[in-house]
Protein backbone atom coordinates (compact mmCIF):
# COMPACT_ATOMS: atom_id res chain seq x y z
CA UNK A 159 0.00 0.00 0.00
CA UNK A 160 2.87 2.33 0.81
CA UNK A 161 4.17 2.25 -2.77
CA UNK A 162 0.62 2.79 -4.08
CA UNK A 163 0.34 5.92 -1.91
CA UNK A 164 3.78 7.21 -2.86
CA UNK A 165 3.22 6.88 -6.58
CA UNK A 166 -0.28 8.37 -6.49
CA UNK A 167 -0.22 11.76 -8.27
CA UNK A 168 -1.16 14.30 -5.57
CA UNK A 169 -2.75 17.72 -5.44
CA UNK A 170 -1.99 19.92 -2.44
CA UNK A 171 -4.39 22.78 -1.63
CA UNK A 172 -3.41 23.84 1.89
CA UNK A 173 0.24 24.69 2.34
CA UNK A 174 1.89 27.70 3.99
CA UNK A 175 5.18 28.34 2.23
CA UNK A 176 6.66 29.76 5.46
CA UNK A 177 5.71 26.47 7.13
CA UNK A 178 8.09 24.61 4.82
CA UNK A 179 11.17 26.30 6.31
CA UNK A 180 13.32 23.38 7.47
CA UNK A 181 15.77 24.15 10.31
CA UNK A 182 18.76 23.52 8.01
CA UNK A 183 17.63 26.27 5.61
CA UNK A 184 16.70 28.47 8.60
CA UNK A 185 20.35 28.31 9.72
CA UNK A 186 21.69 28.88 6.20
CA UNK A 187 19.49 31.98 5.73
CA UNK A 188 20.36 33.23 9.22
CA UNK A 189 24.05 33.05 8.29
CA UNK A 190 23.44 34.68 4.91
CA UNK A 191 21.49 37.56 6.43
CA UNK A 192 23.49 37.86 9.68
CA UNK A 193 20.50 37.08 11.88
CA UNK A 194 21.11 35.62 15.33
CA UNK A 195 18.79 32.68 16.01
CA UNK A 196 17.66 31.90 19.55
CA UNK A 197 18.79 28.25 18.97
CA UNK A 198 22.32 26.91 18.76
CA UNK A 199 21.67 23.92 16.50
CA UNK A 200 19.27 22.36 14.02
CA UNK A 201 18.46 19.75 16.68
CA UNK A 202 17.58 22.46 19.19
CA UNK A 203 15.13 23.98 16.69
CA UNK A 204 13.47 20.60 16.10
CA UNK A 205 13.34 19.93 19.84
CA UNK A 206 11.30 23.14 20.25
CA UNK A 207 8.57 21.75 17.97
CA UNK A 208 6.45 20.44 20.81
CA UNK A 209 3.21 22.36 20.55
CA UNK A 210 0.36 22.75 23.02
CA UNK A 211 -2.04 24.43 20.62
CA UNK A 212 -2.21 26.65 17.52
CA UNK A 213 -0.82 29.74 19.29
CA UNK A 214 2.27 27.95 20.63
CA UNK A 215 3.02 26.85 17.06
CA UNK A 216 2.37 30.32 15.60
CA UNK A 217 4.87 31.86 18.04
CA UNK A 218 7.66 29.66 16.61
CA UNK A 219 6.40 29.92 13.03
CA UNK A 220 6.59 33.75 13.08
CA UNK A 221 9.98 33.62 14.79
CA UNK A 222 11.31 31.15 12.20
CA UNK A 223 10.39 33.32 9.21
CA UNK A 224 12.50 36.21 10.58
CA UNK A 225 15.40 34.89 8.46
CA UNK A 226 13.61 35.65 5.16
CA UNK A 227 14.65 38.97 3.62
CA UNK A 228 15.64 38.86 -0.03
CA UNK A 229 13.99 37.64 -3.20
CA UNK A 230 16.62 34.87 -3.26
CA UNK A 231 15.53 33.77 0.24
CA UNK A 232 11.89 33.46 -0.87
CA UNK A 233 13.05 31.68 -4.03
CA UNK A 234 15.19 29.19 -2.10
CA UNK A 235 12.38 28.49 0.39
CA UNK A 236 9.85 27.89 -2.37
CA UNK A 237 12.23 25.88 -4.54
CA UNK A 238 13.06 23.61 -1.58
CA UNK A 239 9.32 22.97 -1.08
CA UNK A 240 8.77 22.27 -4.78
CA UNK A 241 11.59 19.71 -4.87
CA UNK A 242 9.80 18.02 -1.94
CA UNK A 243 6.67 18.09 -4.09
CA UNK A 244 8.53 16.21 -6.80
CA UNK A 245 9.77 13.63 -4.28
CA UNK A 246 6.20 13.22 -2.97
CA UNK A 247 4.67 13.06 -6.44
CA UNK A 248 2.69 16.27 -5.86
CA UNK A 249 1.81 17.44 -9.37
CA UNK A 250 -0.20 20.55 -8.50
CA UNK A 251 0.04 22.77 -5.43
CA UNK A 252 -1.67 25.95 -4.23
CA UNK A 253 0.42 27.71 -1.64
CA UNK A 254 -0.34 30.39 0.90
CA UNK A 255 2.00 33.14 1.91
CA UNK A 256 1.54 35.65 4.77
CA UNK A 257 2.49 39.07 3.32
CA UNK A 258 1.76 40.99 6.53
CA UNK A 259 4.26 38.90 8.49
CA UNK A 260 7.01 40.05 6.12
CA UNK A 261 5.82 43.63 5.49
CA UNK A 262 5.97 44.23 9.25
CA UNK A 263 9.70 43.30 9.09
CA UNK A 264 10.32 45.72 6.22
CA UNK A 265 10.28 43.15 3.40
CA UNK A 266 8.51 44.54 0.32
CA UNK A 267 5.64 42.71 -1.34
CA UNK A 268 7.55 42.66 -4.64
CA UNK A 269 10.46 40.85 -2.95
CA UNK A 270 8.15 38.21 -1.48
CA UNK A 271 6.02 37.63 -4.55
CA UNK A 272 8.78 37.73 -7.14
CA UNK A 273 10.89 35.18 -5.25
CA UNK A 274 7.98 32.77 -4.74
CA UNK A 275 6.68 33.19 -8.30
CA UNK A 276 10.06 32.64 -9.94
CA UNK A 277 10.49 29.33 -8.10
CA UNK A 278 6.97 28.27 -9.15
CA UNK A 279 7.75 29.09 -12.79
CA UNK A 280 11.03 27.16 -12.67
CA UNK A 281 9.26 24.15 -11.11
CA UNK A 282 6.62 24.16 -13.82
CA UNK A 283 9.29 24.25 -16.53
CA UNK A 284 11.79 21.84 -14.97
CA UNK A 285 9.52 19.43 -13.05
CA UNK A 286 6.08 19.80 -14.63
CA UNK A 287 4.56 20.86 -11.29
CA UNK A 288 1.76 23.41 -11.68
CA UNK A 289 1.13 25.84 -8.85
CA UNK A 290 -0.74 28.94 -7.75
CA UNK A 291 -0.29 31.45 -4.94
CA UNK A 292 -2.93 32.55 -2.41
CA UNK A 293 -2.36 35.69 -0.36
CA UNK A 294 -3.43 35.03 3.22
CA UNK A 295 -4.39 37.68 5.76
CA UNK A 296 -3.53 37.40 9.44
CA UNK A 297 -6.86 37.31 11.26
CA UNK A 298 -5.34 38.55 14.54
CA UNK A 299 -4.55 41.85 12.82
CA UNK A 300 -7.19 44.47 11.94
CA UNK A 301 -9.39 44.45 8.87
CA UNK A 302 -7.95 47.90 8.00
CA UNK A 303 -4.47 46.38 7.82
CA UNK A 304 -5.77 43.55 5.63
CA UNK A 305 -7.45 46.09 3.32
CA UNK A 306 -4.28 48.20 3.07
CA UNK A 307 -2.25 45.09 2.28
CA UNK A 308 -4.80 43.99 -0.31
CA UNK A 309 -4.71 47.41 -2.03
CA UNK A 310 -0.91 47.30 -2.16
CA UNK A 311 -0.94 43.72 -3.48
CA UNK A 312 -3.16 44.71 -6.42
CA UNK A 313 -0.04 46.12 -8.06
CA UNK A 314 1.12 42.46 -8.32
CA UNK A 315 -2.25 40.92 -9.09
CA UNK A 316 -0.93 38.64 -11.81
CA UNK A 317 1.13 36.82 -9.15
CA UNK A 318 -1.76 35.45 -7.04
CA UNK A 319 -5.11 33.82 -7.72
CA UNK A 320 -6.94 34.26 -4.45
CA UNK A 321 -7.05 35.40 -0.85
CA UNK A 322 -7.29 33.45 2.40
CA UNK A 323 -7.40 33.96 6.15
CA UNK A 324 -5.07 32.32 8.68
CA UNK A 325 -3.32 32.74 12.08
CA UNK A 326 -5.00 32.77 15.53
CA UNK A 327 -8.58 31.68 14.94
CA UNK A 328 -10.48 31.83 18.23
CA UNK A 329 -11.72 35.37 18.90
CA UNK A 330 -11.11 36.42 15.26
CA UNK A 331 -14.23 35.24 13.42
CA UNK A 332 -14.49 35.39 9.61
CA UNK A 333 -17.05 38.25 9.60
CA UNK A 334 -14.28 40.58 10.84
CA UNK A 335 -12.94 40.48 7.25
CA UNK A 336 -16.17 40.82 5.26
CA UNK A 337 -15.11 44.04 3.48
CA UNK A 338 -11.79 42.75 2.19
CA UNK A 339 -13.41 39.55 0.93
CA UNK A 340 -16.13 41.64 -0.77
CA UNK A 341 -13.44 43.66 -2.52
CA UNK A 342 -11.50 40.59 -3.64
CA UNK A 343 -14.69 38.91 -4.93
CA UNK A 344 -15.49 42.02 -7.01
CA UNK A 345 -11.94 41.88 -8.37
CA UNK A 346 -12.39 38.25 -9.47
CA UNK A 347 -10.12 36.48 -6.96
CA UNK A 348 -10.75 33.04 -5.48
CA UNK A 349 -11.76 33.09 -1.80
CA UNK A 350 -10.81 30.63 0.94
CA UNK A 351 -10.50 30.85 4.74
CA UNK A 352 -9.21 28.77 7.63
CA UNK A 353 -12.25 27.93 9.75
CA UNK A 354 -13.15 25.23 12.24
CA UNK A 355 -9.53 24.31 13.00
CA UNK A 356 -9.57 25.37 16.67
CA UNK A 357 -12.60 27.62 16.29
CA UNK A 358 -16.23 26.44 16.41
CA UNK A 359 -18.48 25.21 13.60
CA UNK A 360 -20.17 28.64 13.62
CA UNK A 361 -16.94 30.10 12.12
CA UNK A 362 -17.30 27.71 9.16
CA UNK A 363 -20.88 28.90 8.68
CA UNK A 364 -19.70 32.50 8.86
CA UNK A 365 -16.89 31.90 6.35
CA UNK A 366 -19.51 30.59 3.92
CA UNK A 367 -22.21 33.18 4.58
CA UNK A 368 -20.30 36.39 5.34
CA UNK A 369 -17.13 35.84 3.28
CA UNK A 370 -18.57 33.70 0.49
CA UNK A 371 -15.55 31.37 0.43
CA UNK A 372 -15.28 28.57 -2.14
CA UNK A 373 -13.24 26.25 0.09
CA UNK A 374 -12.81 25.86 3.83
CA UNK A 375 -9.29 25.28 5.16
CA UNK A 376 -9.39 22.59 7.90
CA UNK A 377 -13.13 22.58 8.73
CA UNK A 378 -12.76 19.59 11.04
CA UNK A 379 -15.23 21.04 13.56
CA UNK A 380 -18.08 20.94 11.02
CA UNK A 381 -19.41 17.65 12.37
CA UNK A 382 -20.59 19.54 15.49
CA UNK A 383 -23.38 21.14 13.42
CA UNK A 384 -25.60 18.80 11.39
CA UNK A 385 -27.26 21.60 9.39
CA UNK A 386 -23.81 22.92 8.44
CA UNK A 387 -22.71 19.45 7.29
CA UNK A 388 -25.80 19.28 5.08
CA UNK A 389 -24.96 22.68 3.57
CA UNK A 390 -21.33 21.68 2.92
CA UNK A 391 -22.48 18.47 1.22
CA UNK A 392 -25.26 20.12 -0.81
CA UNK A 393 -22.95 22.90 -2.02
CA UNK A 394 -20.00 20.52 -2.40
CA UNK A 395 -17.69 22.85 -0.52
CA UNK A 396 -14.18 21.32 -0.35
CA UNK A 397 -12.51 21.00 3.06
CA UNK A 398 -8.69 21.09 3.00
CA UNK A 399 -7.95 18.82 5.95
CA UNK A 400 -4.41 18.60 7.38
CA UNK A 401 -4.16 15.40 9.44
CA UNK A 402 -0.62 15.65 10.88
CA UNK A 403 -1.13 19.35 11.63
CA UNK A 404 -4.25 18.51 13.63
CA UNK A 405 -2.34 15.91 15.66
CA UNK A 406 0.67 18.20 16.27
CA UNK A 407 -1.55 21.13 17.33
CA UNK A 408 -3.69 18.85 19.51
CA UNK A 409 -6.94 19.79 17.79
CA UNK A 410 -7.55 16.02 17.78
CA UNK A 411 -6.46 13.64 20.58
CA UNK A 412 -4.43 11.46 18.19
CA UNK A 413 -4.65 10.24 14.58
CA UNK A 414 -7.07 7.43 15.40
CA UNK A 415 -9.36 10.06 16.97
CA UNK A 416 -9.36 12.22 13.82
CA UNK A 417 -12.82 12.83 12.30
CA UNK A 418 -11.50 12.18 8.76
CA UNK A 419 -13.24 8.78 8.29
CA UNK A 420 -16.53 10.22 9.57
CA UNK A 421 -16.18 13.19 7.22
CA UNK A 422 -15.55 10.91 4.23
CA UNK A 423 -18.42 8.64 5.30
CA UNK A 424 -20.80 11.61 5.30
CA UNK A 425 -19.85 12.40 1.71
CA UNK A 426 -18.05 15.68 2.41
CA UNK A 427 -15.57 16.83 -0.25
CA UNK A 428 -12.48 16.14 1.86
CA UNK A 429 -8.88 16.61 0.70
CA UNK A 430 -5.59 15.82 2.47
CA UNK A 431 -2.81 18.39 2.83
CA UNK A 432 0.35 19.10 4.81
CA UNK A 433 -0.22 22.70 6.12
CA UNK A 434 3.23 23.43 7.65
CA UNK A 435 5.21 20.27 6.86
CA UNK A 436 8.57 21.42 8.31
CA UNK A 437 6.87 21.80 11.69
CA UNK A 438 4.38 18.91 11.66
CA UNK A 439 6.37 15.78 10.90
CA UNK A 440 6.32 15.69 7.13
CA UNK A 441 5.07 16.43 3.65
CA UNK A 442 2.22 14.87 1.66
CA UNK A 443 3.49 11.28 1.74
CA UNK A 444 3.98 11.46 5.51
CA UNK A 445 0.38 12.65 5.88
CA UNK A 446 -0.90 9.87 3.63
CA UNK A 447 1.16 7.29 5.56
CA UNK A 448 0.00 8.51 8.98
CA UNK A 449 -3.64 8.43 7.86
CA UNK A 450 -3.19 4.98 6.34
CA UNK A 451 -1.54 3.62 9.50
CA UNK A 452 -4.51 4.83 11.54
CA UNK A 453 -7.39 3.93 9.22
CA UNK A 454 -6.25 1.40 6.60
CA UNK A 455 -8.31 3.04 3.85
CA UNK A 456 -8.98 1.13 0.63
CA UNK A 457 -7.37 2.15 -2.66
CA UNK A 458 -10.79 3.42 -3.75
CA UNK A 459 -10.88 5.83 -0.80
CA UNK A 460 -7.45 7.20 -1.75
CA UNK A 461 -8.57 7.66 -5.33
CA UNK A 462 -11.70 9.43 -4.06
CA UNK A 463 -9.60 11.79 -1.89
CA UNK A 464 -7.37 12.58 -4.86
CA UNK A 465 -10.35 13.13 -7.15
CA UNK A 466 -11.79 15.52 -4.55
CA UNK A 467 -8.55 17.53 -4.59
CA UNK A 468 -8.53 17.70 -8.40
CA UNK A 469 -12.16 18.85 -8.34
CA UNK A 470 -11.36 21.49 -5.70
CA UNK A 471 -8.23 22.89 -7.38
CA UNK A 472 -8.31 26.39 -8.86
CA UNK A 473 -7.11 25.29 -12.30
CA UNK A 474 -8.25 25.64 -15.90
CA UNK A 475 -10.59 22.96 -17.30
CA UNK A 476 -7.70 21.68 -19.45
CA UNK A 477 -5.36 21.31 -16.46
CA UNK A 478 -8.12 19.60 -14.45
CA UNK A 479 -8.65 17.07 -17.25
CA UNK A 480 -4.90 16.46 -17.42
CA UNK A 481 -4.81 15.83 -13.65
CA UNK A 482 -7.72 13.36 -13.85
CA UNK A 483 -5.96 11.61 -16.75
CA UNK A 484 -2.73 11.38 -14.74
CA UNK A 485 -4.64 9.83 -11.82
CA UNK A 486 -6.37 7.36 -14.10
CA UNK A 487 -3.07 6.33 -15.66
CA UNK A 488 -1.52 5.76 -12.24
CA UNK A 489 -4.43 3.78 -10.77
CA UNK A 490 -6.58 2.47 -13.58
CA UNK A 491 -9.50 4.28 -11.93
CA UNK A 492 -11.54 6.72 -14.05
Ligand SMILES: Nc1ncnc2[nH]cnc12
Nearest residue numbers: 174324325326352433434
Ligand atom coordinates in the same frame (compact mmCIF):
# COMPACT_ATOMS: atom_id res chain seq x y z
N1 LIG B 1 -2.48 25.69 10.76
C1 LIG B 1 -2.55 27.02 10.73
N2 LIG B 1 -3.63 27.63 11.22
C2 LIG B 1 -3.72 28.96 11.20
N3 LIG B 1 -2.79 29.76 10.73
C3 LIG B 1 -1.68 29.20 10.24
N4 LIG B 1 -0.58 29.76 9.70
C4 LIG B 1 0.24 28.77 9.36
N5 LIG B 1 -0.29 27.58 9.67
C5 LIG B 1 -1.50 27.83 10.22
Ligand SMILES: [Zn+2]
Nearest residue numbers: 324352375433
Ligand atom coordinates in the same frame (compact mmCIF):
# COMPACT_ATOMS: atom_id res chain seq x y z
ZN1 LIG C 1 -3.17 26.30 7.42
